[in-house]
Amino acid sequence: MPMTPAEARVNLSAIRENVALLRERSQGAETMAVVKSDGYGHGLAASARASLAGGATRLGTAYIREALALRAEGITAPVMAWIIPPGEPLEEAIVQGIDLSAGAVWLVDAIAEAAGRTGRTARVHLKVDTGIRRGGASGAEWPTLVERAMKRQVEGTVEVVGLWSHLACADMPGHPSIDIQLDAFDDAVAVAKRAGIGGSHVIRHLANSAAVLTLPRARYDMVRPGLAVFGLSPIPEMGDFGLRPAMTLVARIAMAKRVPAGAGVSYGHTYLTGRETTLGLVPLGYADGIMRHAGNLAEVFAGGRRHRVAGRVCMDQFVIDVGDDPLTEGDEVIVFGDGSLGEPTLQEWADSLGTITHEIVTRIGSRVPRVYH
Numbered sequence: 001m002p003m004t005p006a007e008a009r010v011n012l013s014a015i016r017e018n019v020a021l022l023r024e025r026s027q028g029a030e031t032m033a034v035v036k037s038d039g040y041g042h043g044l045a046a047s048a049r050a051s052l053a054g055g056a057t058r059l060g061t062a063y064i065r066e067a068l069a070l071r072a073e074g075i076t077a078p079v080m081a082w083i084i085p086p087g088e089p090l091e092e093a094i095v096q097g098i099d100l101s102a103g104a105v106w107l108v109d110a111i112a113e114a115a116g117r118t119g120r121t122a123r124v125h126l127k128v129d130t131g132i133r134r135g136g137a138s139g140a141e142w143p144t145l146v147e148r149a150m151k152r153q154v155e156g157t158v159e160v161v162g163l164w165s166h167l168a169c170a171d172m173p174g175h176p177s178i179d180i181q182l183d184a185f186d187d188a189v190a191v192a193k194r195a196g197i198g199g200s201h202v203i204r205h206l207a208n209s210a211a212v213l214t215l216p217r218a219r220y221d222m223v224r225p226g227l228a229v230f231g232l233s234p235i236p237e238m239g240d241f242g243l244r245p246a247m248t249l250v251a252r253i254a255m256a257k258r259v260p261a262g263a264g265v266s267y268g269h270t271y272l273t274g275r276e277t278t279l280g281l282v283p284l285g286y287a288d289g290i291m292r293h294a295g296n297l298a299e300v301f302a303g304g305r306r307h308r309v310a311g312r313v314c315m316d317q318f319v320i321d322v323g324d325d326p327l328t329e330g331d332e333v334i335v336f337g338d339g340s341l342g343e344p345t346l347q348e349w350a351d352s353l354g355t356i357t358h359e360i361v362t363r364i365g366s367r368v369p370r371v372y373h
């Protein structure tokens with residue numbers, strides 16, 4: 001394999017083990033591994049396969065397009081998609097057996113009509129908004145949504161296979177909204193049951209990674225972890241929960257050179273060398289997902305030591321100052337990894353940049369090949 005300037009190494013056994021750990025924590029509930037946004041940047045199909053190998057029984061994506069991409073990869077496991085604006089390829093999704101979320105009457109109707117055209121029955125999960133106020137029917141609209149779905153079920157175009165919601169503050173254990181949302185969910189399930197939607201084929205699901213790990217009451221029939229599948233902690237203040245980060249981002253030094261003291265580095269000269277020193281050019285930039293804000297702030301690992309990014313991050317490159325350490329072209333730099341060699345973790349990157357790991361890992365650009373091991 002040719003050397004690439006940079007690559008994201010994805011440890012598939014870490015994904016398998018993380019899913020196995022989450023399964024154990026969810027005590028009998030089914031596990032849907034959420035692999036939206038290209039498997040949180042780790043690669044859609046490989047993440048999906050590793051998750052299934054780890055014991056996930058279903059896959060979740062935001063968009064139908066992502067669910068169809070899983071089918072195109074030959075993945076036949078149950079898949080659900082939940083962000084469905086008007087104009088989406090509903091018929092194709094139904095033909096491909098994708099479970100669809102519906103949180104509004106218009107969408108139940110659109111799905112039913114699309115199913116009618118295909119001659120199949122659409123599998124639908126009704127979504128109730130219990131307090132995050134994104135998608136889903138509000139408590140007031142819920143009975144109408146349930147009634148419409150029932151009507152469509154009787155006519156044979158729709159089968160309700162799930163009832164679901166999403167928590168706003170699961171990563172803030174003890175937040176008062178959590179119990180309020182869980183109570184609202186229980187009420188919504190009861191309303192559906194009275195309308196005739198219930199039984200063991202209708203699964204209830206609510207828990208993201210944080211809830212799987214900290215909220216036994218939220219597990220219901222299935223959990224939907226995403227971040228934790230990839231070994232990243234949903235509640236960093238509570239530690240790593242035994243999860244193992246799956247991605248290591250590496251680059252090879254493109255150029256190394258000695259420069260004198262007082263030399264300005266990169267655009268704007270926001271970094272000045274303190275003395276004669278060796279600079280190394282790292283071939284990754286903000287186009288690859290290294291946030292510009294990381295300049296003079298975040299650290300990488302080279303030659304057995306950590307070095308701060310020197311000066312501004314450019315589109316395709318940034319610079320490190322390694323002092324008198326030996327450094328030559330082709331040397332490997334670890335931007336972040338699981339920390340086992342002393343390299344920064346993605347969590348440390350997120351902390352130093354004032355963001356969350358999700359944001360960094362999902363933005364690693366398409367120029368960076370994902371390499372699986």
Ligand SMILES: *Cc1c(COP(=O)(O)O)cnc(C)c1O
Nearest residue numbers: 034166208209224225226227228
């Ligand atoms: C992204 C997402 C998840 C997974 O969330 P994590 O916090 O990454 O575990 C679960 N459910 C829905 C609806 C989502 O959009």
